[in-house]
Amino acid sequence: MSQKERSTLGRDAARNLATTTKSSVQSSGITPRYLLRMLPWVKLSSGTYRVNRRKTLGNDPARPQIRSDGTMGIADSLRALPILADCDAEFLGTLTGYFTSEEFELGTTVVREGEPADKLYIIASGRVEVVTNNRDGQRTRVALMGPGQYFGEAALLDAGMRAATIEALTPCTMHVLQRSNFQQLLTKVPSMREQIRKVADQRHADLQRLTEFGEVKTDIGTRGDDAESDLATGFVAYEEMPREYTLNTIETVVRISTKISDLYNDPINQLEEQLRLTIEEMLERQEWEAINHPEFGLLHQPPASMRLTTRNGAPTPDDMDELLSRVWEEPSFFLAHPRAIAAFGRECTRRGVPPPTTSLFGATVMTWRGIPIVPTDKLLVDGQRNPRNGVGMTNILLMRVGEERRGVIGLHQPGIPGEKLPSLSVRMMGINSQSIAEYLLTLYFNVAVLVEDAVGVLEGVDVGQYTDYDKLGR
Numbered sequence: 001m002s003q004k005e006r007s008t009l010g011r012d013a014a015r016n017l018a019t020t021t022k023s024s025v026q027s028s029g030i031t032p033r034y035l036l037r038m039l040p041w042v043k044l045s046s047g048t049y050r051v052n053r054r055k056t057l058g059n060d061p062a063r064p065q066i067r068s069d070g071t072m073g074i075a076d077s078l079r080a081l082p083i084l085a086d087c088d089a090e091f092l093g094t095l096t097g098y099f100t101s102e103e104f105e106l107g108t109t110v111v112r113e114g115e116p117a118d119k120l121y122i123i124a125s126g127r128v129e130v131v132t133n134n135r136d137g138q139r140t141r142v143a144l145m146g147p148g149q150y151f152g153e154a155a156l157l158d159a160g161m162r163a164a165t166i167e168a169l170t171p172c173t174m175h176v177l178q179r180s181n182f183q184q185l186l187t188k189v190p191s192m193r194e195q196i197r198k199v200a201d202q203r204h205a206d207l208q209r210l211t212e213f214g215e216v217k218t219d220i221g222t223r224g225d226d227a228e229s230d231l232a233t234g235f236v237a238y239e240e241m242p243r244e245y246t247l248n249t250i251e252t253v254v255r256i257s258t259k260i261s262d263l264y265n266d267p268i269n270q271l272e273e274q275l276r277l278t279i280e281e282m283l284e285r286q287e288w289e290a291i292n293h294p295e296f297g298l299l300h301q302p303p304a305s306m307r308l309t310t311r312n313g314a315p316t317p318d319d320m321d322e323l324l325s326r327v328w329e330e331p332s333f334f335l336a337h338p339r340a341i342a343a344f345g346r347e348c349t350r351r352g353v354p355p356p357t358t359s360l361f362g363a364t365v366m367t368w369r370g371i372p373i374v375p376t377d378k379l380l381v382d383g384q385r386n387p388r389n390g391v392g393m394t395n396i397l398l399m400r401v402g403e404e405r406r407g408v409i410g411l412h413q414p415g416i417p418g419e420k421l422p423s424l425s426v427r428m429m430g431i432n433s434q435s436i437a438e439y440l441l442t443l444y445f446n447v448a449v450l451v452e453d454a455v456g457v458l459e460g461v462d463v464g465q466y467t468d469y470d471k472l473g474r
Helices: 011-015 034-038 075-080 089-096 179-188 190-207 258-263 270-292 317-326 338-351
Strands: 041-043 048-051 100-104 109-111 119-125 128-133 139-145 165-168 172-178 243-246 248-257 307-309 333-336 357-360 363-368 371-375 382-385 392-399 408-412 419-421 424-431 436-449 455-462
Touching: 034 270, 034 333, 034 371, 048 436, 075 089, 089 179, 109 119, 119 179, 139 307, 172 179, 179 190, 243 436, 248 258, 248 270, 258 270, 258 436, 270 419, 270 424, 270 436, 307 317, 317 338, 317 363, 317 392, 317 455, 333 338, 338 363, 338 371, 338 392, 338 455, 357 371
Parallel strands: 041 408, 307 455, 333 371
Antiparallel strands: 048 243, 100 172, 109 165, 119 172, 128 139, 128 165, 248 436, 333 392, 357 363, 363 371, 382 392, 392 455, 408 436, 419 424, 424 436
């Protein structure tokens, strides 16, 4: 059958005479970047920021390095244990060979309070709970521990009794060193025995004159009615080599044909669109680096005392409260992956305590104890996977911000040549023989943590746990 002849102008033909309204280029990779918006930014004049602090004596050692497969790293990682900090590489290499691996099932008691202490344990995978009995004989949770943390180091030098009970909250793998093997090795290397004992004794003496975060105490006394009593004397000791933050650089070159920018520039400026999208990507990278960079990222700056692990994997109100107990001085906001926020919301729903919400830059976000939980996709869901469900793990940060609060600050240097945004410049490099114009984009920034308790990290956050309410209702 022949096609019916049209009696009106067709749509396709009409569109040839119409003006099309176009959008700018859209990208799903552009996020709100709440962290960059909520950090107070301090202006530098020389590209360097020095954080002067009170003197510390290393009261908070690093953790031994655990590889992603659960094995222990190189022998130098054992220097994270205070008593082994000054040992030479040969001794540590030999000592690594004395470690054995032990598996513990869920609910297993690893060590029991009051029993003889004869082993050092380093957690390779899984989580444990440290419990003890209080004065009334009631069971009290002291701490939670996860991969890289250790207990029982005092047993290597002196035979004593366990001060607490350690129970496995999940299936655990631990690297174990017997006191007898350690003492056997020291017998072969007498010089190491003397050195390790000296370090242990010095550390014990240092701990008596330190604050919670390892700062040297100032001798301050109280005088009574005796006006002739001697005054306490002392001074506040400063760090002799304070940490300096220098501005880091994110750079790229945008290339565009002059023919393209000349002929196809209306209604959207091609050069401006190329620069806009590139700058957006640079700012996304800036937020990623501020969180994940191995030297200055917020995930890597907090010491061991400011890190805790979830009790059962999923982030619970108890876990968030524990994190608040670490960053308790004027906390500003939590920072979490959207999947971690959803996991926390599920746990709150299961307990019947739905968290309130608040408005943040025109968006609605969840809060806990009045502190906003800010979403970011830069806190990755990866790394060691939960063996029960195969889902990646993530972290939740809690921080205090601002110089006046001794918190976290962003660092930049406005006023640079060719500035497009504060501390971000766009400079034309020239036009080559193929009529290609090149533009250099440079962004300078860093993130500084002024004191150790400004950032806390909740580790081992499992985002894959759900409650089957149908089964619960049966």
